[in-house]
Amino acid sequence: MTVSQHHSRPSSSPIIQVRGLCNRFGSLVIHDDLDLDLFAGEILGVVGGSGTGKSVLLRSIVGLHTPSAGQIRVFDVDLTELSGSDRSLYEQRFGVLFQGGALFTSLTLEQNISLPLIEHAGLSRSEAAELARMKLALTGLPPEAALKMPSELSGGMVKRAALARALALDPEILFLDEPTAGLDPIGAAAFDELIVTLSDALGLTVFLVTHDLDTLYASCDRVAVLSQHKVLVADTLEQVAQTDDDWIQQYFHGPRGRAAIAAQNRLTEQEPN
Numbered sequence: 001m002t003v004s005q006h007h008s009r010p011s012s013s014p015i016i017q018v019r020g021l022c023n024r025f026g027s028l029v030i031h032d033d034l035d036l037d038l039f040a041g042e043i044l045g046v047v048g049g050s051g052t053g054k055s056v057l058l059r060s061i062v063g064l065h066t067p068s069a070g071q072i073r074v075f076d077v078d079l080t081e082l083s084g085s086d087r088s089l090y091e092q093r094f095g096v097l098f099q100g101g102a103l104f105t106s107l108t109l110e111q112n113i114s115l116p117l118i119e120h121a122g123l124s125r126s127e128a129a130e131l132a133r134m135k136l137a138l139t140g141l142p143p144e145a146a147l148k149m150p151s152e153l154s155g156g157m158v159k160r161a162a163l164a165r166a167l168a169l170d171p172e173i174l175f176l177d178e179p180t181a182g183l184d185p186i187g188a189a190a191f192d193e194l195i196v197t198l199s200d201a202l203g204l205t206v207f208l209v210t211h212d213l214d215t216l217y218a219s220c221d222r223v224a225v226l227s228q229h230k231v232l233v234a235d236t237l238e239q240v241a242q243t244d245d246d247w248i249q250q251y252f253h254g255p256r257g258r259a260a261i262a263a264q265n266r267l268t269e270q271e272p273n
């Protein structure tokens with residue numbers, strides 16, 4: 001059984017519905033009438049060539065970028081129509097892991113994770129510290145990591161700490177922007193597995209922007225491909241890989257694609273029946 005087969009299949013109710021999304025920067029059109037659904041409980045991998053607007057899509061959904069046009073319905077509410085304070089109540093149900101982790105370099109890991117708990121959940125310093133240590137343990141970090149500064153950690157540990165911070169406020173939807181970028185293959189595989197385990201254990205829905213084919217094979221229930229300013233296809237890996245599109249064919253069936261499929265097949269063969 002592969003890691004992804006451990007994961008439950010998506011339910012039928014979309015938790016996020018993006019409709020007619022348009023994003024332009026001056027004369028540069030990024031998204032034009034883009035539609036996308038994210039289903040409760042699924043891990044959706046979002047891929048596409050460089051500059052196709054994967055990060056802009058993520059930032060539009062989580063409220064860090066105001067789209068040029070379109071609707072973003074989350075939990076059945078159109079976030080683009082809400083005022084700032086109403087919107088931020090919904091946004092607290094999101095956890096976001098940015099590229100590079102974005103931890104405060106002058107704070108220990110425990111302080112980094114305590115911060116949102118003190119600011120948004122109104123916890124005392126000691127309550128927040130206790131919960132922060134629990135979140136760090138959840139992401140597989142040893143207890144002594146709590147008092148370390150980000151600069152004292154390996155890249156993989158920084159990612160785990162940033163994930164712990166994204167999970168601080170018990171989000172329902174986790175957004176990950178290139179979570180395995182910069183990790184070695186072993187660290188990346190361990191991080192993929194952690195995402196699947198946490199998604200299952202915590203009932204998280206995951207929106208995962210990646211270039212990493214191994215991540216798609218190991219973690220994702222569905223894959224959405226951004227191309228020609230839209231979501232060209234959003235389906236299971238097997239279906240997407242068969243789509244008649246130049247970029248998709250090169251991506252899935254080029255040398256790296258073939259290597260990822262071969263690695264996945266070897267994993268499947270090694271598993272006990």
Ligand SMILES: Nc1ncnc2c1ncn2[C@@H]1O[C@H](COP(=O)(O)OP(=O)(O)OP(=O)(O)O)[C@@H](O)[C@H]1O
Pocket residue numbers: 025030048049050051052053054055056057
């Ligand atoms: N605030 C901004 N102002 C102007 N242009 C922007 C802004 N944000 C993004 N862009 C442009 O929008 C395009 C899409 O950017 P985005 O970062 O979403 O691409 P991506 O698909 O995530 O790319 P990559 O895979 O390289 O990370 C790029 O051409 C980028 O330069």
